[in-house]
Amino acid sequence: MAESSQMGLAARVKSAAPTIDVLAVRTPTLPPATHTNTFLVGTGQAVLVEPATPYQDEQDLMVDWVESARGRGVEPVAILATHHHPDHIGGAVALCERLGLPLWGHAMTAERLSGIVELDRLLEDGERIELGGPTKTALTAVHTPGHAPGHLCFVDEASGIMIAGDMVASVGTIIVEPTDGDMTLYLESLRRMASLEPVALLPAHGDLIADPQAILSFYIAHRLMREGKVLGALEAHGGPARPSDLVARAYDDTPEALWPLALRSLEAHLIKLEREGRITREGDRWSP
Ligand SMILES: [Zn+2]
Structure with missing residues (x-):
């Protein structure tokens, strides 16, 4: 790894919790957002969430990130997709191949990605991915349709933080439109997220949301x-x-x-x- 790239990496990776590192990568997303957050969860066994970026330089950075984690004994077992939108899976094919990792997501995401990207494992609502290591944790998949039919949030057991994908955002707004979205389901999913009482939300776009109940109530209202x-x-x-x-x-x-x-x-x-x-x-x- 080049020294300059390592310095760039150190400056851009943030820790959201002892079990969650965040790297925002440039993506072709909806303005005013310009980046999509990607997450490395786990302190031994790990998963990479959101293979978001289609840009080579940003994919290189993600590969450096995972390789540097591997150097510390953090070993991803899979890449997880929250949903099928291009600013979330734009790097899926390249990153799965370069990192030698399988892609996991919901069956309805697999359906929408048919002919574009193949999913290696389908995750259902409530499925728990155990991640061993110095700080053991597990990610629980929560099916939250409404923005996209196969949308999954992931709750990190060790920190109580929920990776919220495109259900909420701290930069820009969430699109709910009839092709992929459903307003009835979106409101139900927001209520379900609130009922799980996450400690904080990590949206795909923008900073950590420290008061989930306040933002979820605001979104519903x-x-x-x-x-x-x-x-x-x-x-x-x-x-x-x-x-x-x-x-x-x-x-x-x-x-x-x-x-x-x-x-x-x-x-x-x-x-x-x-x-x-x-x-x-x-x-x-x-x-x-
Ligand atoms: Zn989306």
Whole structure:
């Protein structure tokens, strides 16, 4: 390993807990975020979470990171994917090959990655990955659909910290849109995360979140506030409306530049409201 790269590595790796190291790598993610956090969990047996970066220089850094851990007796047994989005699995093929590690994730992630990346083991909700070493720990997989169908969070037993993927973020916002997302499931998953009472959350984008209950309650309240505005916009519109007829009113507190993204979220809200029997749909038009 080149000395300059080792210095770069030392400056960029942070410790979130005695059992969790964090390295934020540059990824093609949603602005204002520019990086995705990757994690090395374990003090003997270990796992690498989020093979995120498609960029060669950042993959080189991740390889140096794992090799330097191996030099200290920390030996990853697998790479874990929280979900299938490109800013989370962009380095999966290269990193699995270069590090000689298998890729593990949820069955629905495997389905979405079919033809792109092959998963070597499917992890189910509640599955526990034991990691021996000087400080023994285990990671428990928690299936949290809503942002992506196969989304997994991972709770580190030794620290009580939850690796939260794209369920929450301390930089930018979480997209819940009908292709991959589901607003009903997203809210259920946020409540489930809160019920597990993690000590802290490590999101994929931004810093550690020290007060999980506060942010999870805020996220739930914020989505329900938006749902109320979507319903209000539909009622104000009167007749059958397309999502584009509602966005100006439902997102009147959001810069217009974000409305194209907001439209996708608005549709996810409409689908939830329809499912609950609170509105009806005919073709691409919705009515109160
Ligand atoms: Zn995502």
